[in-house]
Structure formats: structure tokens, C-alpha cells
Amino acid sequence: MSLPTPAAAHVALVTGASGGIGEELARELARRGHEVVLVARSRDRLEALAAELPVPAHVVVADLSDAAARAGLPAELERRGLVVDVLVNNAGSSTLGPVSRSDADAELRMVALDVGAVVDLCSRFVPGMVARGRGAVLNVASTAAFQPLPGQAAYGASKAFVLSYSRSLVAELRGSGVTATVLCPGPVDTGFGEAAGFDRDDFEKALPRPMWVAARDVARAGVAGLDAGRAVVVPGAVNRVGAVLAARAPQGLLARVLATAHPGLR
Incomplete structure (x- = not known):
């Protein structure tokens, strides 16, 4: 197995842990016995989650889009006597x-946040x-990583970066005792779309219901894949097929088709 054996003061650091997939x-x-460090901007949510968990849980409030906040994390964990065995870049x-x-x-x-924090941490x-x-390192990308995404151009490109970066990391770490996995979920009902500015009805029409996977199932698939040493995890059979087809399709044609349907371009 690829996940380190849980040990006192050896922690799994989870970013974006205040809700959704990160939570x-x-x-x-x-549940697997790993002591955790919960990182996000919302202290109240992090403390509520920490109180529920069956292991020691440490709260660190930080805005990971801020380079100074990221730079301070190692010293803060060292001050608390904690060693990071598992890094989960989920934030x-x-x-x-449109870009225009x-x-x-x-x-x-x-x-x-989507690129800088992954590379930095x-x-x-x-x-x-x-x-x-x-x-072990688990980087969270998206099925958007396999295709251009007009209407969310920078987001799609950011997730493509995370996918490519993680695949390279997997190869670099081979034989080191450290493993890496990239988790690429499709649509998940976490409020992420609404936070980005999607109308809920448009969001669901653009992404058919068979593509949706519950956050709990996404998390379990991601951690199981990390433990099994899998390089790429795409939760949901429909999403796995879609990712393969998107990656093999002519990208220019695919971008034009997607541009006609994306709610952000209406």
C-alpha cells in the first residue's frame, strides 16, 4: 500500500477542508486513522469539522492564494511538532x-490558488x-483537465496543469518511497458551481445527472486510489469514459462544440 502507516504527530495536511470534497x-x-491538519479560510467550519473527527485534528486558517500564507505553513507545523506524511492539495x-x-x-x-498553491506546497x-x-501526495484536478473549457478558460487550463504536473511527479517519485496521485472529479454537488457564478439550473442542464458523483464517493475513490498507488483517478464510470473521449477528440473541434453549450458564454 502507498499511504504511510498512521503515526502520532505525523499528519495528513488537507487544503480546502472547510467543505465539499476537501471535508x-x-x-x-x-477514518483510516490519520491525524489531520485542516487548512482553509473559515475557522468556524474547520473547528466544527475538527470536533467531529475520531483523530487529533489541527486547524490552520490560511488563504492559500496568498504566497506569504503558503510560505508560513511549514514553520507553523514545525512549531506544533507535526510532520506531514500526506499532502492533499484540494483547495x-x-x-x-469569456476572457473578453x-x-x-x-x-x-x-x-x-489552483496552480500556485499546488506547486508551492x-x-x-x-x-x-x-x-x-x-x-503520499494527492492533487485534486478535474475532468476539465482533459479538454479545453471555453467559458472557464483559466480554470480548465489550471486543472490541465495540475494533471500534467502530477503525472510528472508520479514518475519523479518512483522508487523514493513517496507516491503521488491526481484526482479528477466531474461535477459534484458542493456549491462550487454556484460560487463560480453558475445558475444552478443551467449548471445541471449542461452537466447531465449521470456525470454527478457525491463528494463522499469522490473522496473515497481518491484516497483508495492514492493507497493503491494509482496515478490518475476519475470517479464515476460516465466521467471515465468522457475523459478518455475528450482527451482523444480533435481539441479545436471540441472547443468549438463546447463553446456553443457552456452557460458562461450565453
Whole structure:
């Protein structure tokens, strides 16, 4: 198995743990006996989750789109006497609409979170894992990573980056005692779409119900795939087929077709 054996003060650090997939990933790792560090911006939600978990849970309030906040994490965990054995890069956001009407600051904040935080935290915590010869990294991307996504261009490109980065990380870590997996969920009912600006009805019409997978099932698939040493995990049979077809389709044609249907371009 690829997940390190749970040990006191050796933790699974889960970003974006205040709700949705991140919360369920923390629950699943705790269920498997891993002490967790919960990172997000909402202290109240993190503390409520920490109180429910059957393992020691440590709350760190941080905005991971902020480079200074990310840079302070290793020192904060060292101060608490905690060692990161499992890194879960789940925090993410999306914008909505065409590039021609985009807000540059909002786009760059999203890229800082969806891409910058993944690279930054891997660079800060993977070296220690390799030095110890034990560890695991789970990066959360999306089925959007397999295709262009007009209407969410920067989001789709960010997730494509995470997929490519994670595949490279898998190869680099082979034989080191550290493993990496990229989790690519399709639509999940977490409020993510509404936060991005989607109308709920439009969101559900654009993404047929068979594509939807519950956050708990996504988390269980991700952690199970990480434990099994799988490089890429796509929860849901329909999403797995869709990811393969999207990756093999002519990308220019696919982008034009998707542009006609994306709610963000109406």
C-alpha cells in the first residue's frame, strides 16, 4: 500500500477542508486513522469539522492564494511538532465567463490558488517526504483537465496543469518511497458551481445527472486510489469514459462544440 502507516504527530495536511470534497477527504483519511491538519479560510467550519473527527485534528486558517500564507505553513507545523506524511492539495476556485469580459485580478487569484498553491506546497513538503522515504501526495484536478473549457478558460487550463504536473511527479517519485496521485472529479454537488457564478439550473442542464458523483464517493475513490498507488483517478464510470473521449477528440473541434453549450458564454 502507498499511504504511510498512521503515526502520532505525523499528519495528513488537507487544503480546502472547510467543505465539499476537501471535508470528505479529511473525513476519509481520519477514518483510516490519520491525524489531520485542516487548512482553509473559515475557522468556524474547520473547528466544527475538527470536533467531529475520531483523530487529533489541527486547524490552520490560511488563504492559500496568498504566497506569504503558503510560505508560513511549514514553520507553523514545525512549531506544533507535526510532520506531514500526506499532502492533499484540494483547495480551488473557478471564475466564469469569456476572457473578453474577465477581471484580471480575479483570474490571477484563481490561478494562484489552483496552480500556485499546488506547486508551492509540493515544493515545500515533498522534499521532507523523500528524505524520510515515506509519504503520499494527492492533487485534486478535474475532468476539465482533459479538454479545453471555453467559458472557464483559466480554470480548465489550471486543472490541465495540475494533471500534467502530477503525472510528472508520479514518475519523479518512483522508487523514493513517496507516491503521488491526481484526482479528477466531474461535477459534484458542493456549491462550487454556484460560487463560480453558475445558475444552478443551467449548471445541471449542461452537466447531465449521470456525470454527478457525491463528494463522499469522490473522496473515497481518491484516497483508495492514492493507497493503491494509482496515478490518475476519475470517479464515476460516465466521467471515465468522457475523459478518455475528450482527451482523444480533435481539441479545436471540441472547443468549438463546447463553446456553443457552456452557460458562461450565453
